Amino acid sequence: MLSKNDIKLIKSLKYKKQRYLHKMFVVEGKKSVSEFINSKFDLHKLFSINISEFSINNVIQVSQDDLKKISFLSNPDDHLAIFKIPNEKPLNKNNLLVGLESINDPGNLGTIIRTCEWFGVNDIVCSLDSVDCYNPKVVQSAMGSLSRINITYLDLTNFLKSESLNKFGTFINGESVYENKISTDNGIIVFGNEANGISNNLRLLLDVELTIPRFNNKSYPESLNLSNSLGIILSEFSRKSNEKKNL
């Protein structure tokens, strides 16, 4: 049965401060919940309208009305789980990393996590002021990929200063990503804030400034959507790296 304390806890997990106080976050939907259960994440409690669908402990039978009380979704799914926030894992700097500076939009971060997994990027490093990856909207739009991708919050400027990696950044006026000859399986590609791009401080620390050229002979639109840019850049890196392997 759903207790008042459960409801109170879940509602509080909408807020970052409370998530890190309790070291817990919420996952909704059968597919995502299953992927987190099959990962290294520890389940705290699962609330389900059909507990027979899960052969694990800590499952609590709830009604549709109960779910409406606890869900963050406008159309609640049949299952809602609380997982524990794990300790951050060490970065694997032998693979390509993605760096995000001051990213704001939770839907963007979720999509980015999913796209990173698609292209084999296992580590994302985020500046400390970026949106929290356990925000319910991030979890929702990452669609399970968050259970397998390692996300680290750190001082991105200090990180770039101290690491000897190939450092790529994406800008409006850089070298065409199609023409750049570098094909690498490691290094870091940095993407900036949705509205302002990469800050000047951080720009100074980068080795290569890349751009996705417009193919329309116009000066519009001003920019591409952040997660779309990231998808295109990772696609180009993957394509080139794959071509090199096949030479």
Add this chain to the structure above:
Amino acid sequence: MLSKNDIKLIKSLKYKKQRYLHKMFVVEGKKSVSEFINSKFDLHKLFSINISEFSINNVIQVSQDDLKKISFLSNPDDHLAIFKIPNEKPLNKNNLLVGLESINDPGNLGTIIRTCEWFGVNDIVCSLDSVDCYNPKVVQSAMGSLSRINITYLDLTNFLKSESLNKFGTFINGESVYENKISTDNGIIVFGNEANGISNNLRLLLDVELTIPRFNNKSYPESLNLSNSLGIILSEFSRKSNEKKNL
């Protein structure tokens, strides 16, 4: 001054039926409003907290409180305009077209319009059950690109049956878009519904089934976000077409 009739009209334009009854839709934000004013769209009325920013007719001075009453945004911008829905323009079939089947998410369609403009696609054809391009959330996320891109709603199955174009579709298990040799400046690339992809009926009408291969040696994630897939596919088409021109 903002009249009761203005408020009533604007609120009604949230709904597709009312938009097509009045043949009008709403644009918010100075940048987008300016881009629509500078396009072939006809302005009906502009509501602004600073009318001196626009040297045109039909501008009405409003207060911040007025704007809160009429805006569809949680943080209203300083300017809100009503434009007339234009008649559909003929398609230019000598350029690459994008086809969308049963696309649901207004944010996705907006991002797709912006990304299409970036890659020089000027015509998007949507199945009749796709989300309306004058939906306020589409207008918002298209960020002005809607004022320059031609969007046509039609029976997509009949269109594909009757047109002799190169017909590409995107699937989970198709030919790698990186390995496919076709470089073309015309034809149509079809993208399916966010959850279900391209329908079987429509699939039969396509010439080439393309896929963006995973670069992660896993079977996750199940799919890429729709607008990210579209960005990557258009990027590959543009890159190849540009390479051919430079040979």
